[in-house]
Each structure stands twice: as C-alpha cells, then as structure tokens.
Amino acid sequence: MRQSTLFGRTLREAPAEAQTPGHRLMLRAAIARPLAAGFYTWLPLGFRVAKKVERIIREEQDRIGAQEMEMPVLTPAEPWKQTGRWEALEPITFRTKDHNGREFMVSYTHEEFVHLHAMQEIQSYRQMPAIVYHFQSKGRDETRARAGLLRVREFVMKDAYSFDVDQAGLEKSYAAEHRAYARTFERMGLDAISVESDTGAMGGDVAHEFQVLNEAGEDRIAICTNCDYKANLEKATRKIAAKASADGASPATPISTPGATTIDDLERTLRLPASAFLKTLLLRSKDGVVAIVLPGDRAANEPKLRKLLDVANLEFANDADFATVGGVAGFVGPIGLRNARVLVDVSVETRPYVAGANKKDTHLRDVVPGRDFSGERVDVHDVREGDACPRCGGKLEIKRGIEVGNIFAYGTYYAKKMNATFEAEDGTRKPFVGGSYGIGIGRAVQTIIETHHDDRGILWPPSVAPFDVHLIALPVTEPEVRTTAEKVVAELETTGLEVLYDDRDESAGVKFADADLIGIPLRMTVSKRNLKEGKVEIKGRSSADLELVPLSEGLARVRAIVAAWPR
RNA sequence: CGGGGUGUAGCGCAGUUGGCAGCGCGCAGCGUUCGGGACGCUGAGGCCGAGAGUUCAAGUCUCUCCACCCCGACCA
Incomplete structure (x- = not known):
C-alpha cells in the first residue's frame, strides 16, 4: 500500500x-x-485493525466449535414484544416502520432471533450443545456517547449464543466461552481480567465481564489485593466484621437539630463523624414507599437497589409519599415510619446511632438497630477502597475498567417466554438453556490504543497492527532510493507481509513522526545515506534500537522478526 | 434526562467599547532543501452552527432552536 x-x-x-x-x-x-x-466511520487503517480483531475472535470461537452465521440488523417487533423487551428497551433503541407500518428495531442484541432460529433448526436434544455467533451492527441510542469508540451508538459486536439441554450443559458452554475470551483478549494484546458482574434486570444466574483496567474506563471494579476476588462495583460486596453489641446503651432520646438536614450538617453541628449517623432514604417502588437505612458514611449503590426493588429507574419519594409514611424531609429516620417497607443495609451495626426523628428539627440519639426498629437486611451499599474482601478479608482496591467483553448465562429466560423448546431424551418438550457472549469490536480497538501507546503515538501489538512493516524511502525523489524501496516492498509483499510504503515526498521528520504515530510494529528505512554502504535500517516501534543490515539480508531479517511475533 | 462548557477556513485557535473576518498548522503552484513534524515567494479556502430580533451597522447584543464536548444519571 x-x-x-x-x-x-x-x-x-x-x-x-x-x-x-x-x-x-x-x-x-x-x-x-x-x-x-x-x-464512527472506520478509515482504511482502522478497518484493517478491526478486521484483524475480528479474525482473532473468529478463530477462537471456531476453536470451541461455535459456528458463524449472520442475522439482520433490522428486526421485527413481535419477538421483542413476546419477551417484554420492546417496551423495556424503548428509551435506548432506534426504531422504524416499513411502508406498511410494520414496526422494526435496529437490533440491540439478538437473543430473541437466535431463539427463533434455534426452534427451527434444533428439534432434538441430540443436536446440542450448539453455539452460533455473528458479527453484526448493534444500535443503542445511548443518551451519552463518550470517549471516541469506547461508548458509541452504533457498533459491531461479536455476539455468540449457546444452546444446551440443561444447566450442566450451559455451564460447560459458558466455561468454554470464558476460556475462549481469555485467549482472544490475550492474543490481541489486551490484559483483560474476568470480574463478576450484575446480571441485570433480565434475571439469570451468572455473568462475567472482561475488564481492562484503565483510567479511560467507565466501570469501577473492586479487586482484592490478597485473593482473586474481582467484581464490578454494581455487584461487589464486602466482609463485615461482627461488632460488639449495644448492651447497656441508653434509650433513644430526642435532640434538637434545627436546620440540620444533611449528614454534613449533622457532622458540623454535633461534631461527630458521618459514621455516627443513620441516613434513611425514601424511595418509590411498585408496591409503595421503601425506606433504605444506611450508615451516614456509606453511599447507596443504585444498581443493587434497582435489582432489589425490581425497577428500571429509581424514584425518590414525593411529598404525598412523605405524608403517607410520616416522614419529614431532612429528618427522616427508621423509627415511627408507617406503611413503608424498611430495608436495613448490612453495614448498619448493632450499636447506638443518631437518626432522624421524623419530626422537624429533631433527631434521636442512642437509636439501636434491632432494639428500636427492625427491617429486612439487605446489601445495597457501595463498596469502597480499603473495605474487606468478602472471600478472604483482604483489602479491596477500586480501579476503573473498560468492559471489553461480557458473558452471561441467562438459562431458560428467553426460551420460556418464547416457548422455544426441543424434544428431550425422555420425550418431553423442554426449553433451551442458553447464554450469550459479546465483544464490541470498536471498543476493543480503542482499548488496545488506550493501553498501547507512548507520547509519540500508537504501539500496535503485531497481531492487530494495520500493517506488518512500514517502509520509508528517504528521499523518495532519489531514483536509486525509489527503485530499491519499491523492489524491497515487492519482495516483502511476495512473502505475504503487509507493507505500508511511505512514498510521499516529505521530509524525514514528517515521515518518522507519522510512522511513530501510526505505530506499525516494524519500520524499515531505505535511504540514500545507508544505501551508499549497501545497507537498510530496521527498527521496532517499541524499541529505541536501530539495526543496520546489508540490503541483501534485509528481507530475511524482517521475515525472522515477523516470524517470532505472537499471532 | 439534570448540571457545566464550546460552536469563526480541513485541524488548533484569536477577534477589544458593535464599524474591512484574522493567526498558526495543513492545502495548491514555483524554487531551495532532504535522517526526526525544513525554508522562501505566490495563492486558494468562510452562510462566523441555524433562525428571528435590536441597530445606520451584528462574529460581537437579545431570544429561540440545533450540534458537539465534559460531569452525573442511564446502559445486553
């Protein structure tokens, strides 16, 4: 080229x-x-990288017996309505109608449709396990696209779907995909870790995200510094040490706290740390008002709350709700609430706290959970840096991560709603037991850049680099240089190498700077200067070392270097 | 969706109290250069995001809308 x-x-x-x-x-x-x-539009350089990323994914999917197919981008409304996702996904999907008014959605994922196909193509338990996959555009009307290719509204995803006869089969397919993902990311130079993730509102049992730790990421991951516990903050928990009981504590007593409506205010007024208080949030659920009781120094975790309350969006209680339950804004507490489901976070210890009195300008001191109020014990708090690991008690640290892949065992969730069944060994009809497995191509490409660059430009891992060799002619106006360079390019290409040949009439500085920026792993320079000695220069992008080799040996040297690259 | 910010040449930006629309990079032509983003000369390139208003006069003031970015919310 x-x-x-x-x-x-x-x-x-x-x-x-x-x-x-x-x-x-x-x-x-x-x-x-x-x-x-x-x-985003892929330009030719980026498109070449995207295709190499796809090739690696394809090879690893094929290796575990998955079969490539392709489903359409536009999908009919009916199956979405069957599973309830037509409505659920309304805010974040693109829709259209055909000339007859039939509704279509730019597909968000393809679970519904792959189940339709499974019903048609798989009749018997003998035909499973089966895994199919495709590379296809997904449309997601994200309210906030950000950071280039990291969060976009249209992107190509490799999504794979497994079909098994039972849970044990699903676990095997899931494990196979998990291993395939580990190999896939390693081959493209991504240091991805597998973390436990929330399964979302769609139920399901097990889900893992593959996260690449990086400051540009938008997910936050809790990682144990001692054992291998790793979880998305949406799901992360912690070990809570048993605390001494509140034996002998005084009875709850009202204290005057005029105008102190926040934990901050109380810290200042009463000169106590945030952990000395209880905060009570009033939220709305389908069945009425829910009170969440947390220690004053702990934040509520919204994904955990949404899952617990089974709602798509959290809503704070309104004025009418406050009246119904007897809460007073700014002075809400767990004691004396009526008609509210009370959820007490596991972080709340059995010891005296200061809590709202549900009376204006008043709090209660010596409120002891369990003695003065009760509620369902739940885990809805945010885990934070330094908390104890739920497995081993070690210290947790929190890091940002980019989610490059996700695997999800949803079981019979879709099959049951769609009545997608097969004939089992015992002659009965059983629903497919499935999982889905996604990788975003564009996000993977940019994540590679986020993690492989220096101050001059990109350092592509050879397996995904747009070209193998960047050949620079200096100056290209010199006939001998040009002739030699073109001969070398032809020879390299004949041996199957991909070469970007810089034949532009530009200064050396421009060419080298561009080569560093584009980041092709191997640079070869044919110059007037070195040609006088009958030599060419070879340099790796990630190394400072130049190598001068006789022209006649250049080809063999490049081939040797390329042959040693991991693919 | 809430909060904040930015829209002027392909990119980065300046534009004062309202008074000729500019600079750098890039681009084109010619010449000189030729191993780390060279130099000289000449030149092309603008509905100043859009619409309405105020004014003798609007890139500049007012209003509305749109687009884009950041933080948050949301997100198989």
Missing part, C-alpha cells in the same frame, strides 16, 4: 473534543472519524 494514496490523513493536532489518550491517537492516526455523536 502506497502511503501517498492512503485515504485518511494524520493530524498533527487532535480535535479539541478528544479527551482520552486513545481517543486522541485514534483520530490523529486516521483510524476512524466521527460522523455524528456516537457514530
């Missing part, structure tokens, strides 16, 4: 909107360009 004809130019400066290092380099190196918020 001649660089003079390459569609896509490098940028000396990144557009102002690009914030993360990967986003900036992705734009500067002409990997992709935005078309609208959250919609």
